[in-house]
Structure formats: structure tokens, C-alpha cells
Amino acid sequence: MDFTTHLKLQRALMCRYLMYGDISAKAAHMLGQPAVLDFFAKLIQRVSPKSYQQALAEVQVSQKFLENFCGDQVRFLARSFAVPGNHLGQRSNGYRWPYGPVAIITPFNFPLEIPLLQLMGALYMGNKPVLKVDSKVSIVMEQMIRLLHDCGLPAEDMDFINSDGAVMNKLLLEANPKMTLFTGSSRVAEKLAADLKGRVKLEDAGFDWKILGPDVQEVDYVAWVCDQDAYACSGQKCSAQSVLFMHKNWSSSGLLEKMKKLSERRKLEDLTIGPVLTVTTEAMIEHMNNLLKIRGSKVLFGGEPLANHSIPKIYGAMKPTAVFVPLEEILKSGNFELVTKEIFGPFQVVTEYSEDQLELVLEACERMNAHLTAAVVSNDPLFLQDVLGRSVNGTTYAGIRARTTGAPQNHWFGPAGDPRGAGIGTPEAIKLVWSCHREVIYDVGPVPESWALPSAT
Amino acid sequence: MDFTTHLKLQRALMCRYLMYGDISAKAAHMLGQPAVLDFFAKLIQRVSPKSYQQALAEVQVSQKFLENFCGDQVRFLARSFAVPGNHLGQRSNGYRWPYGPVAIITPFNFPLEIPLLQLMGALYMGNKPVLKVDSKVSIVMEQMIRLLHDCGLPAEDMDFINSDGAVMNKLLLEANPKMTLFTGSSRVAEKLAADLKGRVKLEDAGFDWKILGPDVQEVDYVAWVCDQDAYACSGQKCSAQSVLFMHKNWSSSGLLEKMKKLSERRKLEDLTIGPVLTVTTEAMIEHMNNLLKIRGSKVLFGGEPLANHSIPKIYGAMKPTAVFVPLEEILKSGNFELVTKEIFGPFQVVTEYSEDQLELVLEACERMNAHLTAAVVSNDPLFLQDVLGRSVNGTTYAGIRARTTGAPQNHWFGPAGDPRGAGIGTPEAIKLVWSCHREVIYDVGPVPESWALPSAT
Amino acid sequence: MDFTTHLKLQRALMCRYLMYGDISAKAAHMLGQPAVLDFFAKLIQRVSPKSYQQALAEVQVSQKFLENFCGDQVRFLARSFAVPGNHLGQRSNGYRWPYGPVAIITPFNFPLEIPLLQLMGALYMGNKPVLKVDSKVSIVMEQMIRLLHDCGLPAEDMDFINSDGAVMNKLLLEANPKMTLFTGSSRVAEKLAADLKGRVKLEDAGFDWKILGPDVQEVDYVAWVCDQDAYACSGQKCSAQSVLFMHKNWSSSGLLEKMKKLSERRKLEDLTIGPVLTVTTEAMIEHMNNLLKIRGSKVLFGGEPLANHSIPKIYGAMKPTAVFVPLEEILKSGNFELVTKEIFGPFQVVTEYSEDQLELVLEACERMNAHLTAAVVSNDPLFLQDVLGRSVNGTTYAGIRARTTGAPQNHWFGPAGDPRGAGIGTPEAIKLVWSCHREVIYDVGPVPESWALPSAT
């Protein structure tokens, strides 16, 4: 390649920031059309078991994300800084630099939002991504990529691969991308981390907790949020509420009864409850029965398979279920692993604590492995600062309206406490996941006239 | 632990930011005393073979680093941001959050600067570090920790371990720190990355290049910088100049002759040349002989063992050496791995390129593995932007005064292009290496009076 | 007003960030439609004498600006920061806070871009603006506001006033807005600053200079940029090139001849030259004649009234004109005020300097009053750093492609060196002009149990 050719290439590269601002503006507008919103919502429903509202929300978040990077906002992501050096003509510049060739691997439960946001993030920062979406749902992203092409995305800017995990693993080992973003199960995440020697960013499972504080208020609202957090998408969100720590002040509030009633509104027809793709009914029942062996445990509601359905046996089909386990039992070393095992379905554990048991609750939260989301439902500032200061979950909601789910485009979503942790959605997430720091120190002189050869050192 | 006790603990925690500002101010002042500077410079010289000036510079950089985090500057590292949410009472906050228990492993060549800066960074951000310094040189840091204790560092805030690598590896696997910072050889770095499943930040070897551009100027100055970059500390800096790409315009400038002369000033008495701790003389000679088998190669200067010394055989003792290899030969696949093998000693490869060979130079730079430092010696803005835009080295100097070495406290130093890459020294490096993003979304309400129970979704 | 009512109001306020993201997205899309772009470009041409291309560029910049603040980008403008306090429960938060009621006064030459960008900036940051555009051209903004209303702008969010300056002055003195943004002539700016006791941000006239450095290159390109900088919009930009300092190396390059030829391409038919709204032909001729009295002065080209036109006598009609004045003469105190008097029309002064006269050039630049834009046409890094380091113009272009005009939405445009100086367009400009710093220090406790009443101090 001669000098002229590569200059032209480079020039093209430079304008990419503006090109991606344009692509985002066009795609945001197109995706915002009612017919297109509806098309994608229904396409998501075809492959991923969730209600129309949940599917639509996924498309809307994706659309808002694209709006955020219209115009100059992609080049603003490439903002660098400079600091004066030690002498005239010297200054140091800190850049966020692309990795180059990168890979993205995303799961079945959010067929549009997760791959689209990560893909665009990778492209915005100047990388060349290869994308693999879980093949059960990859048709959604396949359609989205066509839309992006129509909005100006150059065909050669990214690769889209359809394969099973084994083939993808082989590809990664051979192609050796500089960075691989993986969203999915902990098991695969840990394997990839070892295979790729840590050149990964991970957003894996979460056993997400919610703590209800001592100040009981807005019981109807809190019950509704609990129902949505635990059972929307049939619990198949990595941010789903897995365990609820309830201050005993809530016992007489009727909260559990309200939660039960709300869970019973869910029905297969509108997919407010539906198939579970990675855990069978038998596995869920068995897990429940194991829990019920713990002293003091009981089923609060649900606990039975769904009836009258044609869901294949390889999937799960279970009523929204809550099992109560006493706090002291949870903490016992024999029980702890069992109770905090993530069930990627409509299943939660509920427990209760008294004033002097907050320490135990915090200990339980600390012993859990996956620090993804959490909620502290309280408006007591001292209680909030105490629980927040002693926990490490990446996305933590606090206040009487706190939830565990909700991964909009306007705030960071991702785990904390792990250097491999990935974020999604915000400018910070894009910059931290899809670029690295590079420092360029300009030192153009002049060499002082008084400069004389120093001694060797 | 009861509520009161942990509140007290937490309170103590909060004041830590101020305490570390105080510790830094005191330690900076103490380390800035001439007698203390001198003590540490000489202590470094006892265990690490470098000149007094080089050892002194290491102490001075450490002292300036401490000055940078006096007063409120530690708490300013914990600066967070907040963005309005979707409704009244909601806002999202982005924090840099500590990992908790972490480990630091540092090498022999900078016995004070590397461990001190990383240790303080870990502490500033709220972590609990265990530190292991190469045992040959750990006496320096042992003395520094005593100084820190005297300045107020609580004894329980960090652990200092003296062991060999195998014991440390075992400790890491058992203690399972949330993050491990490793500075040292690529071999160990890759093993650690796999063992710890990627929960690492690495600053490993660098095969660092320097390109002299077409605009020949300040030849004396450039020759001096080359001599220092390649041979200071007997080449035992991870930022040492390993290969020099010289535009043919420099051929007639006398640069190589000047470099030869400068290299010959170096002598064992003042340690401007000295023992090589990790490569024997034989290994260096053998490597040189392998290079000389390449067509067109030749020794430019050096190439012989040091004479009249008592350096033990397990160490290396070699004159400052430069070997010329033709550019086309470097790129041949048989030769490339050989030529770009890092020799952690006073050894560099020199080559030349013509106007139309810049592509080959850039190809060579891209094929190298360790993208640590680089230098582009030119004041031609178009040449600079071309080379900088197509390279990825983490710390890259550009301009007629460019160098490859120099890791002061005022700019980022570290590799780029790898998500595991660590930085050292600056506020950015501290924040990126020693903390992770955490998002706390406050959502305190009020719940709107008009709120009514929505349908399930 | 009862508590419930104002809570509702406040809630509405909070959602405004999202509402303005939506308004911007809709308005950007609408304004981006070819028919709408064309409509506004032609509407601008009806009232402001500029070519179709120049008018179109103004609409396009406005459109891109709106794209920049789609989605969440308005709320991201309200990003605040927080720093830990002195004890548990204390932290300080830095906000950008709105002023409340504010005023915006904008001139005739950019009837869309200036008022629209400032208006939206004021609204984004939460202010309630009253807008007055020069009445000769206010129809453009009147149409734009209708478009904004159609995109969701609440009618009560802003006021639009049509009046002469005297009435507006009275209104300001009575309504006493917290802040007034004024773009226009220096004379009015200074009066307003005194009347409003400094509660203003100003973007007034600029006597903008361009320096051609010693490295002659790209002569055709530089000549074209000079022609556009001096004569586009018939010189009626506050960023227009008013004086050209040419290193003598350029004398033999043919630059001046090329500039002459380019100026002669301009014609009334397509408004590449046209009426001057605030300076009569006579005034320009008189100014020129005064300049020609200076020893060594001469007309380089132009210097005559336009022919064959129907431009009313109250406006100016002049060929693109350049007058040469020797550098030493410019600096004489009798001449300096004359030479650096801004003529808001197609008129520039040209001069030449030798190697040892750079000091005189910089002295001249420093003595000028209005530090708006500047250009340093050179790729010599030492020359650039020298001139940039010793000048204070707010928007300064540097490099061989440097220009004085060009006020896109992607970089700050505004004067420097004056605390009253306003900026336009970028997130920084919006935040600095339309908000002030507010610090809220939360200090929620707990009060330490060990707290005991201290002595009075």
C-alpha cells in the first residue's frame, strides 16, 4: 500500500465519527416510527418469551440510545485531554483509543437491546467488531443490521456470525480479538475469561437482592415493583429480583398478600408469564423442594407448574413462585449455596429480618458472588447510606421507588467489584468497555539554546 | 457486630480520604529532605544496578507523586457524578468504587517507584492491598513502609509479604483477591492472567520502538536521547529503546557515530553501565550472533562483554550494543520473532528506511506484541499524525525531543490495546486501575398521587 | 399555591430535560427535510444579504446543533458532581443551576443560527428566556418558533418580542432579567453592560487577524480561504478577516494575485457580494481614502463601489476591497486606531512582515481590542506555539488550513479575555453562558454518639 492510499484510508477513518452520528440519527428516526417499533417488538416476541409491553420497552430503549449519539455526539465520545508538560513545547494528551478487532457475544433474553447497544458502542469508539447473538434469537439483530445498512452503515465495518458456542469459541481462539464482550451465563463467562487470558469484559448472571428498610410506606407501589422485578419476562432478566429481605415492620403491611395477588394476574396468553428457556420445570420444582427441606421454609405462592399449555418439555413452565426461608437458615454454610443459586425463571426467595439482624442481611449480600443489581427500598437517609456503603452491586437502586430491573440507556448498567465487569448504554460504559487509555506526549521543542550534552546516567 | 460498632467503623472509613491526604503531605515532605532522598537513592543502588542519578530520579518521582495527593486531593479522586432521572426524585450517580482486597506484585528494576505509586493508588481508592516486591530489592519498600507508618499509615491498612513467586501464586489462588496488579515479565503476566481468570491489570514487557522522521534536526540532542533511552539502567527499563527505525535522511547526519561515542562514555564505576539481572552475558552474545546471521546485519558498536569486573556469572555484563539489521529482513517471518525478542539489557536493533518504506516500518510496529512505549522523532505534523494514527503504543512520545523512557508522575504510563493493561501515576491511572464503576440510582419519590396499579407486563 | 400544586409543577419541571430532548429530536428531523432546509435558506436570503450556500450552511449548522441534544443529551447537560465531605453523611455537590428569567438579543447577520442556538441553550439549562431578534430579520426566527411549537415546545416556555432597541432597553431595565445575552455591536454591548451592571454575556465585534507563517505551501487553498474569510456574506460576519499579516516568503508565491482573481468572481446576482447593512458606500470609501493617506499604502484590489445595482443609499455597495498598509505605519499611534477600525463590510487590510518583525505583528494583535477570532496559517510547530502562546483570541484556527470564519456547532465560538464573553454552540458554551455554579452540601449525619457540646468560638 502506498502512502497516498493509506492517507485516503485514514481520512476516511477520521470522518467516521461524523458518519456514525448520521447513521445514529437516521436509525433513531427510523426505529422511532410506530410501524417499525411494532415490527421489532413483535419480532422479539416471536423468539423471546415476553409480553408486548416488555418487548416494546426493549425497542424503545434501543431507539433512545441511538438518539443519544446523533450529530456530534459520537465525536464527543472521543474527547481527549491535555496537560502542560515540563518545558516549552511539551504537553501530554490522554486519549480513549480503540482496541481494533473485537468480538461481541450476547444472549437470548434481550435480542435487540444488548447486541445493538454493544455493537454501536464498539463502532463509535473505532473498533471492528464481530457479533454473535444467541442463534435462537439472532433473527432480530439480523433485521436490525439491515436497517443499519440502510442508514449508511458500511457493510465492511462489522461481521455478523451465526453459530453455536463451540464454533464461536474456536473462532475466538484463532482470531484472537483484542477484546471480547460477553453477556450471558457465569459458566461460559468464566471459561471465556480463562481461554482468552482475561482479554474480556463480562456481564454475567446476577443473584440480585432487594432490602426493604424499616420505614414502611407506599405498600401498593412497592408490591407492584416486586412483582415486576421478580416475574416480568418470566424472571429471565439478569437483573431480576432473586431474594427479598423484608424488615419485619412490613409483615403486617399486607405486602406479601399483595404480591401474591399481583403474581396471580400473570397469564400465558399475553406472555406476562411464559416459557423459561434455560431451566426445565422439573429443575425448578426440584430446587424448590430442596429449599423446602430447610427448617422453617414454606411456599408463599406459586410453586406449581403452569397448566394448559403446549410449551415443549425442554423449556420450563412454572407459576410465579416465592419461597420463604428464615434468615438464620440462609446464612448456614450448608444452605447458603443452595438458597443463592440463581434460577433464571419466575422464582424468588423471601425472608424477614429484625432491627438487630441487619448485619446478617449485609453479610448474606456480601457472600453472594454476582454483584449485578440491587435495591434498597427506604427513604431513611441513614439506613440508605449504611446499606449502600457496605455493598458493591454495580447497579443499585435506592429509595422508596427502588427496583432491581430497569436497564435504560440513560444510566450505567453492569456489575461492580470485578475488573472484568462490563457496562452498557451510557457514554461512560461505551468509553470504558470499548476503548483503552493511550497517552501521547508531544515534545516538539525548541531544544534550549543553552542545552549542552549532560553526563551519561 | 452490632449497629453502633459498624457505624463507628464506617465513620472511620469516611475520614480515610482526609487521613491519606495527610499521610501523603507528611511523606512527601519527609521524602523531600536531602538526607532522605539520598538515603533512598543509595538504598536503591545497593540492590538495583543503576547510576546515582537514575536512582535519585526514581525517588524524586515518588516524592512528587506524594505531593500530588496532599490535602483534599485524595477525596477529589473519589469524585462522582449525577444525572437527573426520569421523574422527580430520581437521579443516577456514577461512582468509582473500590474492589476491596487486592494484590500488588512488582519487579526488581524500580524498587521504590512502582510499588509505592501502585500501593498508594490502591489505598487512596479504598482498597486493602497485599504487596509483594521482588525479594532481591524488597528492602527498599520495606524502609518506605516504615516511613509511611511514621507518617500515620495504620499498620492494618496493608500487608507486605516477602516470598518467592511460587508462594505468592499459591497465596493469590487461595486468597482470591478481587484484583491483582502485576508489573513484570510477559511470561508471568500471562500465567497470572489465566490463573486468576483475568482479574488482573498488567504492565509487562515492552519491545519499544523509536522512529526518526524525514526532518533531520538537533542531531546531538537526538543522539543523546537515544543513548539514554537504550542504555540507562543498562537497558533494564520496560520502556527502553529496543529498535530504532531511522529515516535515510539521518544517515549522513553522523547520528550513529555520535551514539557510538556516547555509549563509550558509560562505565562500570558509576553504574552508567552495569550488571543485567535477568539475562546472562552468554544469552546476549548468543542472541547477537543469531541476529548477525541475518543477511546484511552488522554490529554498529559494543557487542562485547564488559571487562575487569566481578559481576557473578548468573548475571549479564555487556557493553552497550547496537546491531544493524536491514528492514526487509526484519519483516521476514523467519526473522521477525528473533529480531523483536526483548533483551532486558543494554541492547538495541537499528535499521533504516526510505521514503517509500514507511508502510513497512508501520507494519513491523503493528506486528510487535507489547505496545508499551514508542517515540516518533519529528516535528512534521503530517508525519506525526500519520504514524500516531496508525500505532497503538500506550505511552508514545512525539516531536523532535521524543524519547521512549521517562515515566514521571505527571502523565499516564502504561500499555494500550489490551483490556488488562495497567497505568501508573496519574489520577486517571489510579482511578482506572484501582476502582470500578458503580451506579447508584436514587428514586425517593414521591410516588405520584395519580399513580394507579398498571397491568402486569 | 398549595403543596400538591407546586409538587406537580416541580414534577413537570423535572421531566423538562426529557421533553427538550424530544423537541430537539423532532425539530432536528424536521429541519433536516430538504424542503424545510430550502425554505429556511431562502427565508434567510430574503432578509440577510448572503449567497444561497451561506444561508444553507446556517440552517445546516442549526440542524446539527439540534441533533446534538436529542434523547438524553439535554439531561446530560445537567450533570453534577459530588465529593466526599469531612465525616460520614457529608458530601458536597456541584451543580450547574439556571438563572431563571433571562433575555437574548441577537443581530441581523445570522437570523437563524445565533438566536436559535442561544434560545435552546437557555431552555435546555432551565431558564425562561425572552428573545429579541433584530426586527429587520426576525421573521426567520418567528417561523422557527412556530416549528418548535409544532415539535412540542410549550407556548409559555419563552417570550418573543419584536421591538426597536430603545423599547427593549426599557424592558430590560424594568424586567431586570437575571442574565442577558447580547450579540451585536460593541457600542450597544458596552451600553448594556453598564445599564445592567454587568449582568450580561457579550459576543460583540471582532477585528480579526490572520498571520501567514514562514512556511509557504498550498497557495491556491490559502488564497481561497482568504477570499472566503474576508468577503463571504460581504464581510458581514463578526469573524471576518479584517487584517492579513503575510510573511514576506509569501510575496513571490502569487498569493495576492490569486486573492484578487478570486475576489473578482464575486457578483451581485448570486449575492456572493451584496448590500452592506450598517455601513454606507460613502463611509467605506472615506475610510479607504483615510488609509491611503498613510505612507506606503495602496489599493491591492477593489476599492470601488458596485455598479449596476438598485441597492438603496442607506446601505453600502462596495466591491471586495483590500488595502495594503506597511507594518511599521500600522503600529504608529496616529494610525493604529484608524487601521484597526472594524468595517462591517467586504474590506480588509493587508500587510507584510519579515523574519525579525514577528514581534511587531504580535504587538499589533495584542493592541487590538476585540479578541474574537484569529488564524495562524502555518504547519511549523514552533511558530504556532509561539504565536498561540502570546495571543488571546477566543476562537483561533492554527495550521495550513486555518481560517477566521466558521462557527459550527461542534466547537466553541466566542471571544476570550473578558469575563463577560459569551460562547455559542457547544455543551461547554451552553453550560457557561446559561447556568451558574451552585453547591449543595448534604450533611445528614448521624451526629456522632460521642458528640458533646463544644465551647463557643
Add this chain to the structure above:
Amino acid sequence: MDFTTHLKLQRALMCRYLMYGDISAKAAHMLGQPAVLDFFAKLIQRVSPKSYQQALAEVQVSQKFLENFCGDQVRFLARSFAVPGNHLGQRSNGYRWPYGPVAIITPFNFPLEIPLLQLMGALYMGNKPVLKVDSKVSIVMEQMIRLLHDCGLPAEDMDFINSDGAVMNKLLLEANPKMTLFTGSSRVAEKLAADLKGRVKLEDAGFDWKILGPDVQEVDYVAWVCDQDAYACSGQKCSAQSVLFMHKNWSSSGLLEKMKKLSERRKLEDLTIGPVLTVTTEAMIEHMNNLLKIRGSKVLFGGEPLANHSIPKIYGAMKPTAVFVPLEEILKSGNFELVTKEIFGPFQVVTEYSEDQLELVLEACERMNAHLTAAVVSNDPLFLQDVLGRSVNGTTYAGIRARTTGAPQNHWFGPAGDPRGAGIGTPEAIKLVWSCHREVIYDVGPVPESWALPSAT
């Protein structure tokens, strides 16, 4: 001046950032010596009537401020940013640029902290300041400047003038500094703003309010904070508590009795109460009597001149005084100006409000002119967000430990709601007060080979 000379000058300029880091480190260490702390505390007491603890706190804040800008922290203040441009070779850079010659005028009540922090801020950002401190107290700063000279401050970097206000006013009008920072009375501030056409930053008087919310707790603590806020330094802080709005829930808490008792501990011997420099005893008595004419008003405590003292008649000497005025009466237009007149002495107004009167309280706060500090004493998050969202005071404390006074170096202190408002102390305050935005757009090319002369526009 020849080229070489000015290059040398510029070089010197560049190193100033490091020099000021060194000066700050040395001065911080020197000022931190017990003997020096004590010297300055007692020197302050000689000229400004405050207790030893209050004087000492002033020195300590000054010392901490200097610690904050050791090492590289001054150059970090000069951090700029860069954003990619529209084509290869173009990028825009945003700098904080010095004004050049500036002036600083500071009052009697903080003879060290205010002038020192503003002076260093001005110097850090590269300005050349002239400083005038109220001549009654300028000996303190005169001693401090000597200390700074000893720490390396070049004598020519700043000017120190001792004069009365009239002479200083003349100097400002003639020297025409680019920016003048004024801290002092509103009357002088407004005159200066007009005289200097708004080229000012102001920190003038504050009629500062405190609101006690509905949640009564920590009564002893709150009473103590009220006593300190209202009466420390005999009320001669611009942040002193001028009016207290007490929710009626506090009526039965004993708060007012506790405040009375605390006020009675103050005594002349240790200057916990002392001379008032700008308001005579008669003026305070007269003001009190005017307040007592309002229906329902009464003296809560104090209300009498100090006895047994030798304070000259031109100063005031008054016991700590609180006058109760009913809320409805305060709001009456005849009374409002009287009640909210700032008395720069130990004098406060107290009132009470019921649940449904919060609107009236907020209306009163909004009608006040000087929005300097405020306190909202409550831990109720909804109450806090309501009051904070509807007020504009620059430095606002919120939470059960909230105060109105306290201007440490770690958070912004200054008024809000006025474009002329100045801040003091933090990096943000220094940057906003002592520098302006400058944008430099590099555009070095290459000019594309395909470039062809466009048509004129």
C-alpha cells in the same frame, strides 16, 4: 525584543505551573508549623475581632488550600480538552486561558483566607494580579506575602497596594484590569460593576436563611449550630445566619431556650462576642426597635448593648440578639425590606411556620436579594428536594447537620443566580473565576489531493 529573548520568556512562563506547585508545597509546609499557625492566628486577632479558634480555623483552611495545589496540581488546573474535527488533521481544543492583568479587592473580616485563596488562584491560572486588602487588616496579608516570597514567589509576579477605596477605584479605572474580583459590601460591588462595565466577579453580602424542617431531632446539636452560625465572629461573616424559619414542630423542643443559653456563654474576654466594625450599637438598637414595631414581634434574647468594655463608639458592641417576627408580617411589603436588611453583626430574626405555610417561607427566600448561603435542617428526602429545587442560594447545606457558615477549601463557596458571582477555594472556583474559555482549532491538513477550487459563496 528579539525572538530569542521572548522565547526565553515564554519558556519561563511554561515552567510557572511547576514553580507554583513548589511554592504551594513549601508555603503549605511552612504555614503548617505550629509556631506559624499560631503567629498568623494571633495576627488575625489583632486586627479582626474573632476568637482564637475562629482565627486559627482561618489559617488552617488557608494551609489546606495550599496543600491542594502541590506538585503537579497547578498544571492539572490547566487541563484542556480536544475533540476530533471534520476531517483529517483538524481538531478543536478547549483551554482555560488567563485574563492577564487582574485586580483583587478583599474585606476586613477574613484578612488571610479570602485574599490568599483568590491571589493564589489568580496566579495559578497565569494572571498578573494587583491585590488590595482592607487597610485595617492588610498587615496579615503583608506578612503572608513575605512568607510566599521566601517560598519562591517572584517579587514581580504580583503587586500589593495599600490605599483607601477611592484611590483604588481611580487605579482600576485607569489601569483597566481585564477582570476584578471584589469581595465586600453590596453597595461597593454595584458601584464597581457599573464603573468597570461588568468586568468583575463579585462575592457580596448575604442575608442567609436557615429552615428547620418538620422532622425534629438532635435538638442540642441544631441549637449549637444555630448559635455558631449566627454569632461566631460576632456575626461578621457574609454567611452568617440572618433569619431562622422554624417548623412549628420545633416549638416544644426547647430549641429557642437552648439557643438563648448558648448565646449567653459568649463573652468579650475571649472574643466569642466582640466589636462590630461596620455597624454602630445605636444603628443595631434602632434596627431592633423598628422590628419591634411590627405586630407580634418580640426580643427572644439579647437586645442590649455589651457592658463593661472599651470598644470605641465608632464600632458596635451588642449582645447576641434574636428577634421574633411572625411569618405573615415578614411577607408584608412594608415590612419585608426592613426584616431582610442585613445587619453585619450578632443579630438574627426568628420566625415560625406551620405545615401549610411552607409556600410562604419559600416565597420569602425567593424575594431576598443576596443568594449566598442557606441551610435546610431536615433529613426528610422529600422535604429537602422540595426546598432545594425551589431555591437558588449558592452554597446550601442540607440535612440535620446543615449550617449556613463554613467556607472550607474543599467545596465551592459563593453566590448563585448572578453571572457576576464569584466562587472561592476549589479547582472549579479557581478555573471559573480566574480564566476564560479559549478554543484553538488545529487544522494542519493535508489538503486533500482531490481538492479543487470551489465556487465563491
